[in-house]
Amino acid sequence: MKPLHMIVSAVSVLLLMATFTGCATQQPAAPVAAAAEPAFEPFHDIVDTQFVAAHVTIPMADNVMLIDARPYKPKYIQGHIPMAVSIPDSQFDTMTDRLPADKNSLLIFYCGGLKCKLSHKSAMKAEKLGYTNVKVYAEGYPVWMADKAHYPAVSAEWVKSQIDKGADMVLVDSRPRKAKYDKGHIPTAISIPDTYFDDQKDQLPADKNKLLVFYCGGLHCKLSHKSAAKAIEMGYTNVKVFADGYPAWKALAGSASATSAAATAIKSGVEEGSIDHAEFTRLVNEAPESIFLVDVRDADEFKKGSLKTAVNIPVDNLEEKIKALPADKPIVFICGTGARSGEAFYMVQDVRPELKNVFYVDGEMTFKKDGSFDLKKPI
Template identity: 80%
Template sequence: MPYRMITALFAILFFIGALSGCATQQPATPVQAAANASAEPAFEPFHDIVDMAFVQQHVSIPMADNVMLIDSRPYKPKYVQGHIPMAVSIPDSQFDKMTDRLPADKNSLLIFYCEGLKCKLSHKSAMKAEALGYTNVKVFAEGYPKWVADKAHYPSVSAEWVKSQIDQGADMVLVDSRPKKAKYDQGHIPSAISIPDTYFDKQKDQLPADRNKLLVFYCGGLDCKLSHKSAAKAIDLGYTNVKVFTEGYPAWVAYAGKASTATVAGTAIKGGAEEGSIDHAEFRRIVAESPESIYLVDVRDADEFKKGSLKTAVNIPVDDLEAKIKTLPADKPVVFICGTGARSGESYYMVQDVRPELKNVFYIDGEMTINKDGSFDLKKPI
């Protein structure tokens, strides 16, 4: 989608949102009133939007010294599960704490992205970078969903994700693309098979017959192209579920050297596929039958919450959550929601770090569209 069309789409969406905000509303609850009082000004998209072609021409292995691709989504659960290859993780909520990861040269090209056209995180981070004096800042507004929608592209995953798949006995084939004698035989990730990229064509019969099987390639780290070359060859062969562990074996050595459960009215809550997530059907059932049985926290920004949220939800923006985690109740399950599963997932992991004894905590992993009347649509995550 051309960047002019993207910018126009943002303008239309925010104009409609502004009009809807003028509609007659029901009296606000005390919680909503407090949120409305502290509502942020209407969000404006970043002024310099780029498209897929622009991103593609700047992604290289290794990356050029004067270019940085930045994932503004939460590290967990989003970045570890999948990101654009060579992207650096600087979550927007942690931006001020992680500015040391930005390049020293303020003229460097910075390309921010997040979870697509409905996600504000990359825009917010780009504005912060400009405020720090960076002069060449862009936003890939279509973000990660656009990247993975292209069948020729593959996502990168992190060491945490690879280990979780191994621990869970996931149905995947892990492929070491490094030379066998010089590297694989000296040490490799458990369960990995050796298919050196140099001999890929001769040894491709080791790959599964099922073209939908999950394949994860890795090699020697961020400067190593072997796994990326092998992944591209696998896609050319028709494999549809290909990923690359870009940081590779060095990151595995450094790192490696379930679904949660709770009860509501005596009934176990069914978790989703990812750690800490709640099953979508289960969430819909609880909201319909016993919404007061959970403590529902909308972690979107105040201006988003004001446009509509679930009737029992309280608003604690993720940027403010860390200081308020101690106030979360321990006598009922806590469920975090947002628009894409990014901020809600980050909230879940923030609770694990700050208040690990709080066990009954979940988040919605998926795209959630919330209407002004409190109804909502929920789609599976990408």
């Protein structure tokens, strides 16, 4: 008899294939059939949340790597599955040195959910490199976060951005006070050592919706994760862990990070570089020629539907074309989830920082063949 996890994986593959390709044996239903066009080729070995949770350990086992295939900015830095490493699919070929030397290691790729193809593409690339134990967590980050017991990990850049803008956040150092905190800690952080969490939890805010961010000594340190789990058990609903911890903060604090300011002529969204949804909708409907609209999805996705005034420059090909982007009007990048469009924004900042009127749409966009679209809040 086959092991249960193999059966679950096989069933998951069949379900995913059915999602993307439709089922030929079902009775036809016109509206459903129209929405069931194949989106992309799914990877052949799909795993579920239970499988991923069983392999997320602190520290991670030497022969297991959880890989976030979404763009590093803005997606990974502001929330990822704890212990996942960032290898964006668009940069996969230049970051293969981050993969383990042992080709038999378990590699689990994920991205932004069932509509996201990045993890599938990266998994296929890994197999071509000779890795023999590759999986895709197709439900990805949205389903991981749907479990109230799960919390996201954030990166040093995100923590710094929150401190810089004076975000309503409680930053908690879970390390021992005298041995670690008193010798150096992140600015604004309070000390609640995990060992004394129950005795000092009265330092936490009364508002259970307040943003709490826990950190300790890095990826081998469990203290921040233990404290975060305790806070969730207490009923706090907005808990994050800065898993890279104090070592990553010290490395970041020693380097000057230039933040480009987008022009204020266009109303910005919540995240750096993003455009306000209502503002974007207004511009597309009332003044489409006033912005240079770039769809950074793959060509096959673009052909199935996009905005009428958009040009297609897949993010994989964008870097070499950035110098040709116009400077006489605002540039707005779009994709299906805000992941690749956000990556395009930061790519422009690196290659051509003098361009100030650059934005991206941070949210889930559904494109229709008539050129219209639906836009939802980011996941």
